[in-house]
Amino acid sequence: MTRRKRARWLAKVRSLCAAQTRRLHLSRTTPGILKGVLFLLVASACFSQTLTQRGFLETGLLVYPQTAVGDSGRAIAGAILSYEASYKLSPSLIFSGEIEARTDTHNEVERDFGLSWWDRERARPALAIRTLNVTYTKRLVTLELGKQFIRWGKADILNPTDRFAPRDYVDVVSNDFLAITAGRLTVGDQSNTIELVWVPRFTPSRIPLIGQRWVVLPPLPLNAHLPVLDAKAQFPGGPQFGARWNHIGRSAEFSFSFYQGYNHLPLVDPQLVSRHLQLYLQLRRLYPDMRMAGTDAAIPFRWFTVKTEAAYFTSSNKQADDYLIYVTQLERQKGEWLFVGGYAGQYVTEKRSVFDFAPDRGLTRAFLGRAGYTIDAGRSVALETAVRQNGKGVWAKLEYTQSFREHWRVTTGFTWIRGEPEDFLGQYHRNSFASLAIRYSF
């Protein structure tokens, strides 16, 4: 941006914000993304009559009763500051975005305060644009461009067709979705909807950090324990594409989906390498190409609703498996109670992988359940669980939430994990933890 253009742009913003006395200073080195965000925020603030905004400050504490291999830390404190704004420029055009700042005591968050857009950092970014997008709606057509969340599927706990939803798996079982930069075109009425998604650049899931309790290393000969090197990930180039048709009928809702792109969960290529007469285990993350054909359905009955979802995955990568994942669950709402129970299965048609990080597949061949009870408007309690069918892994999470006054909310819980080291859930058997989070919303 030239000096002249910048001056003109600032003048425009300032004129829009005549009622406000704050001055906006942008240097030449301010990143373009940041300029856009600031423009959005300032512009949103200037037109407060069409602006919706909210945010929160949350501090949290995780306490692990047991130490783990390579990580003696038992308490992790963290804080998140989030601000979200949406500006309706016209009835058909909406800008929205969310920016987030965070820190912690266990180096799960980057110490560098660079602004993150692509979420490709190894650790959680300290400052990130979580979403920033524009939505245009015209009759039956909705076009959404920018960094956004895209969710597919109908089941709970595990959604095999949810291919545009990478997650932050740094703490594996307490994961959160990551937005992707995409264009999404939705065409349809209330009964039939076609959704087309195009993603120009790949966003990976964030996996556990080396040297911390949630990382699991491949077994080495002679039971050796070696220092670990994190090699640069090989991120795939090229776009991803997906299409989904959803139908809401009189007796059922179902959809068919197709995805062509890359697995946001990595294969891990372990190698022994030497550096200055020291032996290291070097781990390189690879993201294989993936093609998915999936379907999901929800069929309401008198006593319960059946939800089912299945997807078949293939890859041309010689280290990636071909497999089918399916989920079937029953759901029942009774007063303030919600019960969900089901089974997730997996059938591998071509086994090729040696070592990978796949929590989606790790939750298969398991019975899944959720029970929730809303005590009153300010209090609720929930229990989620996954039990492997061979009994070698159990995960259960009990959580209690209570709101205070208008702005405060406290969430406390305990996550219990047990099992055998060779099981996906069981390998985290030393990672049971208690959690406490206090949130102030504004």
Place this chain on the structure above:
Amino acid sequence: MRKTGLPRTKILGRFRGVLAVSVLTATSGLIPSLHAAKACTDHDFTGVFGFYGTGYVVKSPVTILTGPFARLGRFESDGNGHLTFSSTASFNGHLIPQDFTGTYTTNPDCTLTTTVYLPDPINLPVNFISIISDDGNENRDLFVNPPGVVVTGAARKQHMGQCSKQDLSGAYALEMSGAILQEGSAGRIPFSALARIDADGTGNIVGKLGSNYGGLPVPQEDISGTYTVDPNCIFHLTYYTAGEGHGPNDGVTLKGVFIDAGTGAFLMVLQPSTATVLGSLKLQTTLRSNPGRLVRPTR
């Protein structure tokens, strides 16, 4: 410059000696005692040698020096019973440069008894027995006194004058073995490595290295590095594996001493200093990589 052989007068002298022995045995029928015909003197142990020693110091006047031991350097024998050493020793991972002198006595059966006076921090006279072999080009050594040291060594004649980077050029086989401190392991673990390196004669090397750390083999890795050569035919070579940084704590630095007219060298790891690793360098094919170069030293 490299010497291309022994002096003509010495060759002629040896020829005359062999001729005389042949005539004597042919006339008197004493063939079975031929192998003992030549009696060695101090003069048979003359020249500049590259050498190494390796073993274990079980007991030392300086406690922290107890442990794996290695030494590498060069010495000059004046042919009259006097030795002058220049070396670097690794005592239990502590690198100590040591220059010292010694004396030797040659026995008629071509064995030696040697006494050297080790400087700080040892400050002791120590004794070796040695055997001259390969027509005086090599000797093998065993530490015999004082008790508490298990060390053997070898020395080979350099056959070289002043050296430069050009003396390290061509394709070489590089071998290393010893013990290293490995993070994650209790105590030292055995280490060995084999590499093929190409030295360009101007201070750069590239190659492929295979290694084994306590039973865990590392497939061949690309290595690259640099080297310098001192006029006294000692050289220092530093290599880095592919993907490794080039900081002060990165890479492996070897000290080498040329032997056999530059067709080989003894090596010792200087960096990381906690390693007690010795090795050797051997020219693969002199003629192919350096057509005008000597293949083997003249004996």
